Amino acid sequence: MPSRPVLPRAGRRPARPGTTAAVVLAGGSGSRVAAALNKVYLPLAGRRVVSWSFSWAREVAEIGTFVLVVRPEDAELAERTLRREAAGLHVRLVVGGGTRHESEQAALDHLADPIMDGAVEVVAVHDGARPLAGPSLWRSVVRTAGAVGGAVPALPAVGVLTVGADGHPVVPGTGPGAGLARVQTPQAFRARELLKAYDDARAAGYQGTDTSCTAERHSNLTVQAVAGARTNLKITYPHDLFLAERLLAEHHYRLP
Amino acid sequence: MNTSTAELTCVACRREGPHELVTAGRLLQSTRCLSCGHVVRHEQRDLMAAYLRDLEHRVLTKPGRLVRRAVREPLTFARELPGALLRQPAKFAGELSALLRGR
Numbered sequence: 477m478p479s480r481p482v483l484p485r486a487g488r489r490p491a492r493p494g495t496t497a498a499v500v501l502a503g504g505s506g507s508r509v510a511a512a513l514n515k516v517y518l519p520l521a522g523r524r525v526v527s528w529s530f531s532w533a534r535e536v537a538e539i540g541t542f543v544l545v546v547r548p549e550d551a552e553l554a555e556r557t558l559r560r561e562a563a564g565l566h567v568r569l570v571v572g573g574g575t576r577h578e579s580e581q582a583a584l585d586h587l588a589d590p591i592m593d594g595a596v597e598v599v600a601v602h603d604g605a606r607p608l609a610g611p612s613l614w615r616s617v618v619r620t621a622g623a624v625g626g627a628v629p630a631l632p633a634v635g636v637l638t639v640g641a642d643g644h645p646v647v648p649g650t651g652p653g654a655g656l657a658r659v660q661t662p663q664a665f666r667a668r669e670l671l672k673a674y675d676d677a678r679a680a681g682y683q684g685t686d687t688s689c690t691a692e693r694h695s696n697l698t699v700q701a702v703a704g705a706r707t708n709l710k711i712t713y714p715h716d717l718f719l720a721e722r723l724l725a726e727h728h729y730r731l732p
Numbered sequence: 733m734n735t736s737t738a739e740l741t742c743v744a745c746r747r748e749g750p751h752e753l754v755t756a757g758r759l760l761q762s763t764r765c766l767s768c769g770h771v772v773r774h775e776q777r778d779l780m781a782a783y784l785r786d787l788e789h790r791v792l793t794k795p796g797r798l799v800r801r802a803v804r805e806p807l808t809f810a811r812e813l814p815g816a817l818l819r820q821p822a823k824f825a826g827e828l829s830a831l832l833r834g835r
Contacts, residue, residue, distance in 0.1 A: 520760075522790070713743050714742075714772040717753075721782075
């Protein structure tokens with residue numbers, strides 16, 4: 477596929493209302509047992525896990541386009557879920573690939589036209605298994621990306637010990653591990669540069685582990701860390717579902 | 733009481749595999765790893781308190797949800813409402829009974 481030209485930058489200004497696309501990934505690794513439900517469609521406090529992400533993202537004025545990336549076998553369930561739980565919101569369904577990177581690529585290909593004509597200026601990519609990223613976190617990454625180029629939510633990697641080549645621990649605050657952080661989603665980037673980065677990555681046969689990896693490797697975007705949220709957990713273990721349910725109840729189902 | 737199966741990572745056997753999930757109303761009651769049988773469940777007293785809190789929220793938000801559905805799909809709503817109303821008592825009785833049994 478020929479690479480797309482990167483048009484001149486819009487300058488360092490925040491994203492305008494309605495010009496950000498929220499991309500929620502619900503594709504997974506493709507290695508799941510056929511009978512088991514994709515965890516993003518599990519019920520959580522009255523709606524499916526993935527629906528919560530759209531509930532929070534739709535509260536952010538800058539976000540005007542919504543995309544859900546699904547596995548082919550989940551398309552019908554995704555459609556039913558959105559019809560019931562995201563009523564009034566036009567969510568575009570995109571069939572993703574076998575890896576996270578391919579799913580991101582599929583979403584960006586789908587958005588290529590609105591990105592190139594300027595209707596979409598920022599793209600925020602989110603893991604559908606993180607239902608507790610509230611509106612303030614979405615807003616924070618979108619605004620930061622509009623201003624500097626890219627934004628990822630991060631938390632200090634507490635309890636991480638860096639070990640040097642000699643096998644000895646590195647003194648905390650020094651050495652290569654000094655700035656370690658745990659990265660979350662949503663991750664937001666200026667749309668044209670991100671699209672170009674993914675085109676270049678495809679041409680180079682590169683697959684990043686998350687959006688910021690590809691953006692940092694294949695673009696000149698400045699990526700800034702913003703404060704992540706401890707409650708922005710990823711549903712992985714059974715306990716996570718219990719905890720997410722409890723956190724939602726404690727916030728009266730309205731996250732900040 | 734509803735059951736479903738989903739892919740999660742077991743804290744006991746550390747394998748990512750299918751888990752059976754049991755829900756009461758819209759609350760998760762327990763999970764069981766289908767590989768090793770490890771069960772995670774709500775403490776019974778916690779579950780009842782959580783269920784009652786959740787029930788209050790369901791009841792308070794029901795009118796709004798009904799109106800939204802009626803506006804969105806009026807014909808389907810009108811066709812399904814009588815049956816849904818008739819099913820409610822048995823549904824709540826079933827949820828409470830399952831909670832009290834502490835399955």
